[in-house]
Amino acid sequence: MGTQVSNAAAGPERSPFLQSHFTEMVQQFDAAKIGMWLFLVTEVLLFGGLFVGYGIMHASHPEAFKAAHHHLDRTMGALNTIVLLVSSFTMVMAVWSASVNKKKLVVLFLVLTILLAGAFLVVKYFEYSHKFHDGLLPGKFYTHQGDTVPGQFLFFSFYFMMTGLHGIHVLAGMIALTWLLRRALRGDFGAGYYGPVDLVGLYWHLVDMIWIYLFPLMYLIS
């Protein structure tokens, strides 16, 4: 497996997917991959700012954060963690399927990944609606009654900003995955060309990775 990439470019015919300013597929792949990783670095730093803010606010108001996190549902959080982990697995399987030219499997795994991403958002929706109902909202919208520890709204400010930004990324990932699915159904991806699947995969794993950190920081800080 996986030997076809360079062959496809070295031959006399240019791949229809090779852009004119590149000379061979490997060069195009490498460039795209570097670009994607650089983009992932910017994502890490974007979320990183929130993590740093969270860390500093947590350190200055530990009691409030501890008290507030008890409002979260650990089971839901753990369930969502596993959903995302499995979706990462199906994603990497889609990449693998493309690289060994199993075009039908690519479609199957992409569909599974999209479904799991949807499941994640559904669980998140139930969690959010519960918080909305209890008035556990960020900043000045916080209306929960009967707190014994002040300042719990700070926790929910970060909870909603961080999981919200993450949720937007999940949504963006679903759009990208749907685009991939359309192209996979058309039969674009095979051993000679599967860069887009790989790149969206990288993005999807990063989204997963961010959740891996969000989960303990939000749900497990007692």
Add this chain to the structure above:
Amino acid sequence: MASYAETHAVTGPKTYFVILMLLIALTVVTVAAAGINFGEWNVVIALLIASAKGSLVALFFMHLRHDKFNAVIFVTGLGFLALFLIFTLFDVNTRKTVLPGNLKAPILEFPGAPLNKPVQPSTGTALGEALPATPAPPAAAPAAEHK
């Protein structure tokens, strides 16, 4: 840098599945560990486990173990994030109070917000005196009135 051919030659469905199982197992472990009281160490343990999981994802699912060049890019990004955190902590951790002491009395705008005392960063208790056991009566400041 590794070309695609090299990247994918060694990793297959079996490996991926094993990694998935490991990740799920670690998730169970971290939830279980959170139930035990290690004091200050709980957060550290949780973050260590999360880092182990993150590394598995990066090394296997994202193929960084065969992709040294992009691994350098990614680790550099993490390094600068660490730099951001540590250098900010140089200030935040060595300041006496989070709040300047001469602030005018804050407005109790909404329930749960009576942080009306300068707070020490490490403990969260007010300087000089303990926090009031009960906050201001919630009904006194309904949320609808805030702008």
Add this chain to the structure above:
Amino acid sequence: MENVSSATLHGSGHAAHHGDYLEDPKGLRSWLTTVDHKRIGIMYMWSVIFFMVVGGLLALLLRLELLTPKQTLITAEMYNRVFTLHGAVMVFLVIIPGIPAALGNFALPLLLGAKDVAFPRLNLFSYYLYVTGALMALCTLLLGGVDTGWTFYTPYSTTTGGGVTLMVLAAFVLGFSSIFTGVNFIATVHTLRAPGMGWFEMPLFCWSMYATALIQILATPVLGITLLLLVMERVMGVGIFDPQLGGDPVLFQHFFWFYSHPAVYIMILPAMAVISEVIPTFSKKTIFGYKAIAFSSIAIALLGFLVWAHHMFTAGMSLFAGAIFSFLTFFIAIPSAIKVFNWIATMWRGSISLRAPMIYAISFLLMFTIGGLTGLFLASLATDVHLHDTYFVVAHFHYVMAGSNLVALLAGIHYWWPKMFGRMYNDKLASVGAALVFLGFNATFLPQFVMGSRGMPRRYYNYLPEFQGLHIASTIGSWILASGLFLGLAVLIASLMKPKEQLARNPWGGRTLEWETASPPTTHNFDEPIALRHGPYDYRPVEEIEASEGVTR
């Protein structure tokens, strides 16, 4: 390696021969949808010039207002809005995108011998993000303007009215435009260098652009999240920066300067990039200390991340952190000084021709040195307490941001103008423009150093009468500066009115690759495959180069 293109970006077949990139294909639509790095660079350039005029007119208004101690022309509230808009426009719309996005987009692939940047469509997207951000920034005027200063410090920015939220979101969008340019440049330098061009055969322009791109990628996302947090603070009162809610306003400054200090190097490194090309070309001499300049670019980029809190010595930061940041700040002076020494050594005993780009480049050397050295005063904790938030700071950063960056931008525009448009401007008049810019700039900002050291605070609308003499000098200087800039612009535009002549490929006698293609280049940059015959700064006679074997530097 085969270099013949058989497919365009969209995969359709295309003839091997291409026309002049300015005219093939024709039409406004082909420009607005272009993915050609040269056209995108040109569009960026005109946008940047437009906003430079806008920001410049605002600056003239500010200087005019400061002619007298009391109200001269506009009210105090208006004054606050004008200086904020001047700062925001100049920083986010002119200086940060100026050299990288305009000149970098045009020149980087040419210097590397590439056909385009790695991600041409992303490049176009980045331009439209820039336009969107620019429109958003201007729309704040309709909402009553912004009066926070371009730094958006909390808690004022979370409580004041007006269009702060929109302006902050505009800066967010512009940040992503800048990130995408950075992503493009790094991928381009890594994968699209001409066959046979190793890292140390790259022109120094590319090294500096690479260093710039590193900062754009590593710092700008933090600005993005900072601005989002600020918006959240305004909209929802999330509490992170609001002391009344248990937050920490100084934390905002940490977040902001983690980006905005490295952003100073996003501004100065591209300027250094241009200067590293202009000086050897007009000295007809190999650059002195190639590797020292190359590595000092990277060193500046990395060290730039360790010093941000020197903007915050008087902000209530702990003394411990202040000492660390002050100490680290001095290190930045080292790579900057290395560069200046190397440029001067390059000019030493060269055969210098004082054409317009070179006059700008020499102005850069002088003004960057003044800007850099006055930075040392501000880096020391003790003197900074006295000088913080005075006109000394204003003068210092204008020497670096305007005196160095804008002057380098002008040097670069004049340097690559014949390559961009295939027309030569009137060099005599352009040189007069350059000299006026130099004189006007110093007349504007040298008095501000004096005022600042005597205690004139920045951003003040009224001032004590004893400062008036210096303020008048500064305002007159601003008129000289403006006349120089408008003369320069007029000379350039006048050259476009001339009919196109058959301009030589290499009017300046440069040795980098862009001079080996037509002026203006064809759509795909180079018609023949590139054979690298000599290094980027090899000024031996052509016969001698051809006689020698292999690539030499």
